[in-house]
Amino acid sequence: MFRPVIWAFLFLAIGCSKESASGAAPSAEPAKAGHAAATVKPGSHEDWCEEHQVPESQCTQCNPSLAAAFKATGDWCNEHGLPESQCKKCKPDLKIVRPPKAN
């Protein structure tokens, strides 16, 4: 007679534990001042390095490990240690425009 009640209770308990596991608070890292968070979409408005005026996802000065990828494609200025496509010393007219904010 009591069995249906017990099953219902078990079902609820499982449902609750599942919910709390998936709803666990993510360890949110605060973004460094002036630098985009690691989670931003490359090519978005948020993906921007204020300091060097290039997309943060392509900023070899903030993230030197990116340099290898530019060198591999031949897009590298040895003289200034920057991707050629970002080197304003070689290309004074170069303008890298920050992508507009998505609505």
Ligand SMILES: [Zn+2]
């Ligand atoms: Zn930078």
Ligand SMILES: [Zn+2]
């Ligand atoms: Zn250069």
